[in-house]
Amino acid sequence: MLALDQGRHVRWTVLTVNFLILAAAYASLSTWSVAVPFVQRSFHLTAGQVQLGASVLILGYAIGSFAEGQIAARIGMKRTGVIALVLLLVAQALIPLAPVYWLILVLRFVQGWGIIWFLATNMTTPFFPLARRGLAAGIIASAIPLGVGLGGVLAGAVLSRTGSWTQTFFYFDGLLLIIAALWFAGARDVKGAPETADATGPREPSPYRSRVGWLVALCTFCSAFQLLGLYTLLPVYAYTLGYSPSQAGIALLIGGLSGAVTAPIGGIVSDALIARGYPPLRARAYVMALGGFLIAALGTFLLPFVAPAGFAALLFIIVIAGWNAPSSLIGALPTELMRTPESAGKLFGLVILVGLPGGAISPYVVTLIVSNAGWVWGFAALGFASLVGVALGMLAPRVRDSRAAEPTVAAVVD
Numbered sequence: 116m117l118a119l120d121q122g123r124h125v126r127w128t129v130l131t132v133n134f135l136i137l138a139a140a141y142a143s144l145s146t147w148s149v150a151v152p153f154v155q156r157s158f159h160l161t162a163g164q165v166q167l168g169a170s171v172l173i174l175g176y177a178i179g180s181f182a183e184g185q186i187a188a189r190i191g192m193k194r195t196g197v198i199a200l201v202l203l204l205v206a207q208a209l210i211p212l213a214p215v216y217w218l219i220l221v222l223r224f225v226q227g228w229g230i231i232w233f234l235a236t237n238m239t240t241p242f243f244p245l246a247r248r249g250l251a252a253g254i255i256a257s258a259i260p261l262g263v264g265l266g267g268v269l270a271g272a273v274l275s276r277t278g279s280w281t282q283t284f285f286y287f288d289g290l291l292l293i294i295a296a297l298w299f300a301g302a303r304d305v306k307g308a309p310e311t312a313d314a315t316g317p318r319e320p321s322p323y324r325s326r327v328g329w330l331v332a333l334c335t336f337c338s339a340f341q342l343l344g345l346y347t348l349l350p351v352y353a354y355t356l357g358y359s360p361s362q363a364g365i366a367l368l369i370g371g372l373s374g375a376v377t378a379p380i381g382g383i384v385s386d387a388l389i390a391r392g393y394p395p396l397r398a399r400a401y402v403m404a405l406g407g408f409l410i411a412a413l414g415t416f417l418l419p420f421v422a423p424a425g426f427a428a429l430l431f432i433i434v435i436a437g438w439n440a441p442s443s444l445i446g447a448l449p450t451e452l453m454r455t456p457e458s459a460g461k462l463f464g465l466v467i468l469v470g471l472p473g474g475a476i477s478p479y480v481v482t483l484i485v486s487n488a489g490w491v492w493g494f495a496a497l498g499f500a501s502l503v504g505v506a507l508g509m510l511a512p513r514v515r516d517s518r519a520a521e522p523t524v525a526a527v528v529d
Contacts (some may be wrong), residue, residue: 264371
């Protein structure tokens with residue numbers, strides 16, 4: 116078994132560097148959310164036009180992840196990660212130098228290719244036995260909201276001090292460069308086959324024909340629509356309530372910390388259920404639906420009613436709306452549904468290709484809703500997407516691919 120053969124120090128080193136690079140990448144993306152009003156004024160844009168910057172990035176993220184899944188199967192994940200990070204660093208440096216907005220949109224698309232959630236997760240989870248894989252995926256997934264939150268605070272602080280959104284991008288590019296060097300030193304390609312939830316039965320089908328995989332992809336679409344839409348629009352909403360860029364950054368941080376805590380908890384709970392005899396898919400899916408999507412939906416629906424009561428009320432409801440347990444389990448499932456890292460990588464690429472457009476269209480669609488109907492209906496749209504995720508998550512364990520029945524897996528602990 117790969118996870119046991121490699122040793123504990125290797126798996127935790129790989130997890131640490133992948134956590135750091137994913138957190139740094141998402142922290143760099145927060146510069147856009149906090150800088151949106153400044154970019155809008157600099158280029159004389161409408162609200163819809165400026166939100167295209169977020170949508171285009173997520174589109175690049177989705178298409179890039181799918182393409183990188185194919186590339187990684189040929190040249191390995193680490194080499195693919197190097198290519199992705201070079202694209203991220205170059206785009207981050209060039210965006211503040213762009214003289215016209217359409218060029219910024221092109222660079223945002225390129226920047227999306229460097230957000231390596233797929234690579235970070237697929238380079239990490241196979242090093243862990245099945246009974247700890249939810250925890251590993253949860254820790255990696257927690258880097259996403261944590262990076263967004265910390266990036267929001269840092270970007271807000273830089274903007275408050277300098278008043279320059281361009282300097283904010285340069286600061287974060289330097290941070291990314293340092294973390295990328297650490298990642299290159301510690302990251303390793305997976306060698307061999309990981310322990311899977313279904314190691315017997317017929318030859319595994321193509322990752323692109325997995326019905327469960329497509330349901331996971333649609334769950335990702337709902338998660339991205341709600342969560343990335345929330346992160347993108349939260350600073351704008353905070354400004355409408357009269358808060359400063361620093362306070363908007365703090366709100367992002369609190370939302371990020373909520374996800375950073377709940378994502379590993381979701382993984383731990385599903386691991387515990389598997390150890391007690393629950394089929395892995397059912398354990399992951401039910402925790403994702405009931406312990407993640409449902410709570411986030413409730414918080415998102417209530418946000419515009421609670422937040423106006425004061426800054427403390429805003430922070431409280433952001434904790435609930437930012438509940439991020441689903442992403443940890445979405446990260447674990449491809450490795451468990453497929454038998455090889457190459458197939459798992461392709462499935463994860465498909466999941467992101469189908470799922471991340473939810474985050475691409477969300478800022479633009481919800482901005483249009485807010486412009487015409489107000490913030491209550493805008494947040495209601497985000498909450499409804501999360502409710503759809505509940506339904507899809509509950510449905511996933513009832514669907515079977517053309518393989519042997521999923522066995523009950525006992526805990527594997529070394």
